[in-house]
Amino acid sequence: MSDRNLLLDDIKTEIEPFNAKGVAVTEGTSFQKDLEWDSLTVMDFVAAIEDRFDIIITMNMQAEIETVGQLVDAVAKLKS
Known part of the structure; x- marks a missing residue:
């Protein structure tokens, strides 16, 4: 399994407690829609992601992240 797929799985795990609707989460899943x-x-989730991966997601970055796949890419970039 690639590093990106592992990261996607980790992020899906972080989404679970916030997924009140029980939506099937894919890379194309939109946080808002x-x-x-x-x-x-969103603020609570971002804090959980920042803690889990020891990163800081700026407000500008948050505004650009609409899907799970975009979040995976952003976390990968911040971790590198």
Whole structure:
């Protein structure tokens, strides 16, 4: 399994507690449209991701990340 797939699996695990609708999460899953997260949920989730991967996701980056796949790419870039 590639590093990207492992990272995707880790992120899916982090999404689970926030996935109140039980949406099947894929790389194309939208945080706003599919998961229907409000701003507080987004803030809590971002904090969980930052803690899990020991990174900082800036507000500008957050504004550009709409899907799970985009988040995987952003975390991979920040970890490198």
